[in-house]
Amino acid sequence: MRLSTVSFRYTRRGPWILRDVDLDVQPGEVLEVTGRNGAGKSTFLRLLAGALRPTGGSITGRPARVGYAPETFPAGQPFTAAAYLAAMARVRRVAGQGDWADRLGLTPLLDRPLDELSKGSAHKVGLVQALLGPPEDRLLILDEPFAGLDERARGELAVIVAEVAAAGGIVVVSDHQGDLREVTARRTLTVADTTVTVVAAGPADEPLTVVEVVAAATAAAELAARLRADGHQVRVRPAAVTTPEAAGSKEGPRV
Ligand SMILES: Nc1ncnc2c1ncn2[C@@H]1O[C@H](COP(=O)(O)OP(=O)(O)OP(=O)(O)O)[C@@H](O)[C@H]1O
Known part of the structure; x- marks a missing residue:
């Protein structure tokens, strides 16, 4: 799949969200898209999915089968989860629904109306509809899929992502949360200032270095979020020292 000088803005005179983006994506690849709020990640994903058309440039070689889970699942629909997924499977001409619902812990809730599901469970319905069908030769696009998922489902989803890529x-x-860190063969892109930049090609291609940073506890969450948005893996733990000076001192305790 190839993006050639793809540009996009929502309205004729509106601001450019993306400009002249070039990118080649091979079957079997996992792309992790990072960037600050409002940078244009969802817009980029909608363009890749074909839900938006580029204002300029072109996207070619998109696999015929596209599964797209938007950031927010439109749960206000008069169906049960099971009826909705059965209808989606029919529309996509997919025989059976596979075991995606089971793997994400959705099975006990399939008979519930969509508008009675919790936010996290409705989100799982959106993920399952995107996953319907065999994994090979497909494009799977997941917008903030880990947000609001319980820990078990988060872990399972990372495994599913790796499986779909392994199948081609x-x-x-x-x-935003670094939940793909276990998927080693991924490329990390960051969206900023209307461009899309490859910031890491995955451990298989590039050696990793650990940079230790000591920060005030109150600033940790924001700092971690900023570093993750820039495509870095971040782990937060209490420091054995209380000030940056102590961290640098030869006599002081080491982090
Ligand atoms: N339908 C729309 N019409 C006009 N502008 C839009 C529309 N959707 C998004 N935008 C604008 O496009 C820019 C990029 O938004 P987008 O949702 O792609 O960012 P994002 O990186 O996904 O943000 P977040 O991390 O908050 O989800 C923002 O300035 C946003 O206000």
């Missing part, structure tokens, strides 16, 4: 699918995931 292309998987594109926007993620």
Whole structure:
């Protein structure tokens, strides 16, 4: 799949969200898309999915089968989860629904009306509809899929992403939380200032370095979020020292 000088803005005179984006994506790749709020990640994913058309440039070689889970699942629909998924499977001409619902812990809730599901469970319905069908030769696009998922489902979803890619699918995931860190063969892109930049090609291609940073506890969450948005893996733990000076001192305790 190839993006050639793709540009996009929502309205004729509106601001450019993306300009002249070039990108080649191979079957079997996982792309992790990072960037600050409002940078254009969802817009980029909608363009990849074909839900938006580029204002300029072109996207070619998109796999015929596209599964797209938007950031928010439109739960206000008069169906049960099971009826909705059965209808989606029919529309996509997919025989059976596979075991995606089971793997994400949705099975006990399939008979519930969509508008009675919790936010996290409705989100799982959106993920299952995107996953319907065999994994190979497909494009799977997941917008902030880990947000609001319980820990078990988060872990399972990372495994599913790796499986779809291993079967030859292309998987594109926007993620603020670093939940794809276990998927080693991923490329990390960051969206900023109307451009899309490859910031890491995955451990298989590039050696990783650990940079230790000591920060005030009150600033940790924001700092971690900023670093993750820039595509870095971040782990937060209490420091053995209380000030940056102590961290640098030869006599002081080491982090
Ligand atoms: N339908 C729309 N019409 C006009 N502008 C839009 C529309 N959707 C998004 N935008 C604008 O496009 C820009 C990029 O938004 P987008 O949702 O792609 O960012 P994002 O990186 O996904 O943000 P977040 O991390 O908050 O989800 C923002 O300035 C946003 O206000």
